[in-house]
Amino acid sequence: xxxxxxxxxxxxxxxxxxxxxxxxxxxxxxxxxxxxxxxxxxxxxxxxxxxxxxxxxxxxxxxxxxxxxxxxxxxxxxxxxxxxxxxxxxxxxxxxxxxxxxxxxxxxxxxxxxxxxxxxxxxxxxxxxxxxxxxxxxxxxxxxxxxxxxxxxxxxxxxxxxxxxxxxxxxxxxxxxxxxxxxxxxxxxxxxxxxxxxxxxxxxxxxxxxxxxxxxxxxxxxxxxxxxxxxxxxxxxxxxxxxxxxxxxxxxxxxxxxxxxxxxxxxxxxxxxxxxxxxxxxxxxxx
Amino acid sequence: xxxxxxxxxxxxxxxxxxxxxxxxxxxxxxxxxxxxxxxxxxxxxxxxxxxxxxxxxxxxxxxxxxxxxxxxxxxxxxxxxxxxxxxxxxxxxxxxxxxxxxxxxxxxxxxxxxxxxxxxxxxxxxxxxxxxxxxxxxxxxxxxxxxxxxxxxxxxxxxxxxxxxxxxxxxxxxxxxxxxxxxxxxxxxxxxxxxxxxxxxxxxxxxxxxxxxxxxxxxxxxxxxxxxxxxxxxxxxxxxxxxxxxxxxxxxxxxxxxxxxxxxxxxxxxxxxxxxxxxx
Numbered sequence: 001x002x003x004x005x006x007x008x009x010x011x012x013x014x015x016x017x018x019x020x021x022x023x024x025x026x027x028x029x030x031x032x033x034x035x036x037x038x039x040x041x042x043x044x045x046x047x048x049x050x051x052x053x054x055x056x057x058x059x060x061x062x063x064x065x066x067x068x069x070x071x072x073x074x075x076x077x078x079x080x081x082x083x084x085x086x087x088x089x090x091x092x093x094x095x096x097x098x099x100x101x102x103x104x105x106x107x108x109x110x111x112x113x114x115x116x117x118x119x120x121x122x123x124x125x126x127x128x129x130x131x132x133x134x135x136x137x138x139x140x141x142x143x144x145x146x147x148x149x150x151x152x153x154x155x156x157x158x159x160x161x162x163x164x165x166x167x168x169x170x171x172x173x174x175x176x177x178x179x180x181x182x183x184x185x186x187x188x189x190x191x192x193x194x195x196x197x198x199x200x201x202x203x204x205x206x207x208x209x210x211x212x213x214x215x216x217x218x219x220x221x222x223x224x225x226x227x228x229x230x231x232x233x234x235x236x237x238x239x240x241x242x243x244x245x246x247x248x249x250x251x252x253x254x255x256x257x258x259x260x261x262x263x264x265x266x267x268x269x270x271x272x273x274x275x276x277x278x279x280x281x282x283x284x285x286x287x
Numbered sequence: 288x289x290x291x292x293x294x295x296x297x298x299x300x301x302x303x304x305x306x307x308x309x310x311x312x313x314x315x316x317x318x319x320x321x322x323x324x325x326x327x328x329x330x331x332x333x334x335x336x337x338x339x340x341x342x343x344x345x346x347x348x349x350x351x352x353x354x355x356x357x358x359x360x361x362x363x364x365x366x367x368x369x370x371x372x373x374x375x376x377x378x379x380x381x382x383x384x385x386x387x388x389x390x391x392x393x394x395x396x397x398x399x400x401x402x403x404x405x406x407x408x409x410x411x412x413x414x415x416x417x418x419x420x421x422x423x424x425x426x427x428x429x430x431x432x433x434x435x436x437x438x439x440x441x442x443x444x445x446x447x448x449x450x451x452x453x454x455x456x457x458x459x460x461x462x463x464x465x466x467x468x469x470x471x472x473x474x475x476x477x478x479x480x481x482x483x484x485x486x487x488x489x490x491x492x493x494x495x496x497x498x499x500x501x502x503x504x505x506x507x508x509x510x511x512x513x514x515x516x517x518x519x520x521x522x523x524x525x526x527x528x529x530x531x532x533x534x535x536x537x538x539x540x541x542x543x544x545x546x547x548x549x550x551x552x553x554x555x556x557x558x559x560x561x562x563x564x565x566x567x
Contacts, residue, residue, distance in 0.1 A: 006389060006390070006391065007391050007392060009385075009389065010385045010389045010391035012381075013382060013384055013385035013389070014381070014382050014385050014386075014397055015381075016377075016378045016381055016382065017379055017381075017382040017401065017441055017445060018382065018397065018400065018401070020437070020438075020441065021400065021401065021403070021404065021441065024416055024419075024434055024435070024437075024438050025403065025404050025407075025412060025416075025438050026400075026403075027419065028412065028415030028416045028418065028419055029407065029411070029412070029415055031415065031418060031419065032411070032414070032415040032418070035418070090302055090305070090306060091306075093299065093302055094299055095299035095300065095302040095303045095306075096299060096300060096303045097303050097307070101303075101306050101307075101310065103549065103552050104310055104314065105306075105310065105314075106548070106552070107314055107545065107548070108314070109548070110499065110541075110544045110545065110547075110548045111499075111541065111544075112499035112501060112516050112540065113499075113501060114516055114519050114520055114523060115519070115537050115540065115541065117523065118321070118519070118523055118533050118534075118537060119317040119318075119320070119321060121523070121530075122317070122321060122324060122530060122534075123316075123320060127334070127335040129320050129338070131335065132335050132336050132337070132338055133338065135335075135336065159313065212406075213405060216405075216406060216408055217408075219408055220408020220409055220410045220411065220502075221502075222410050222502045222505075223501050223505075223520065226524065227523055227524060237408065237410045240410060240411075240414055241410070241414075241506070244414050244417070244506075245506075250418065253414055257410075257411040257414060257415065260411060261407055261408075261411055264406050264407060264408065265406070268406055
């Protein structure tokens, strides 16, 4: 049998999943992008238009929705990060029961978002267990479910995101060579200095990747804000669903999807900037 | 370890106590409360200010066992999960091999494109595919749901398989090739057996993410494809809140997932899992 050139072999091997993603991921996104400008749109006349973007930015509810989507992306991510960083460091220590804890903390990874929302309802909704426990000792719990600041959404999203971030951050902290930390300690750095000046910068690619993925999850979330979030504003994801399936306004849906994707891409570019400047600063491959 | 952290050895016990308490509050308590709701006695109810239900009953579990909607949803979720896992593994293997072992032009671009579905929120993918599926008559169908879920599971499977295949020595593959094995024989006798842990771990996690997937399934499949999360959504998002029912469905959904997850935990090393997700 004649050997094919390596490039052709690679192309053939990449074809199944590459083609699949091109067909069921790339093409729909391209159509949505074109559709947001009225091109090849369902139910449109096919001419170029900025009408859908004017609609998106001209309507108060959608403008607020865009801001609210960004809020639901940033705040739960920051909360999870603040919990995950110490948790990842703690889990890396030696202590009795380490193996067990290392398995148990990951449980929320497999708990569906809807179940997380249900749990928040049973605990924090009016008449929930938290209120029942706190009222007798004189603490009046503020409204947490369907409240203006979306605290319920933040709790549910962060609860699910913490194990995910901890896993990735723990992985990148664990990949740092122990010699580097020991060298810093020998040169007089306290454990805390070594942590902030050596471990955190070296683990930054992992930390930013975890940040990025959680951010995007929060921004596109549909079920949790729908169940736990305030009546107003609604995040763009919910507006997308309503406009697509209840109002059949696909051009506007496409414009909203394009805006959300645009924010994702901007955050992704920021991620690449961070990791690239790190690669230059420390030289060589940084994981 | 202790030298690095600068903690005194006996401090290890404090970590155990601290982590144990946090896990109990963040994980144990919510699950216990959900469990109590599932055993609530409809005759007495469970109202404030009662911390514990006044009495317990199996009514809601019996209702679920008799309810064909729920048993069907369970079977459907398992079926879709298996189909998504098989399709994902089949599509992922060749690409994972190419990314792990072959040098080729534009490799970085291919890597980025394969990761792209992780960067775009699922609802955008689902609504976008929806417009195409309407034309192809795949909307509101089980094949449509399988196809849309695979978009989300493929990137992770490729990453995990590529990380596993990367660890297979090139010598083994070259030796087999020079002894006359064709690509298919190499795949069957070397690649697949040695990458098996990656298949098992990636497969179990693919199954989990299919089993718990809601947003894409709901948009593409609802109201005709009712998986367990879609049913649970109905119980929570409706006008009447049905906590006990939702609690029962929660455990029907959660128990299989936890079993599969702890199986995956045993095969999958943390660093492989982190490599699958944490490097873009």
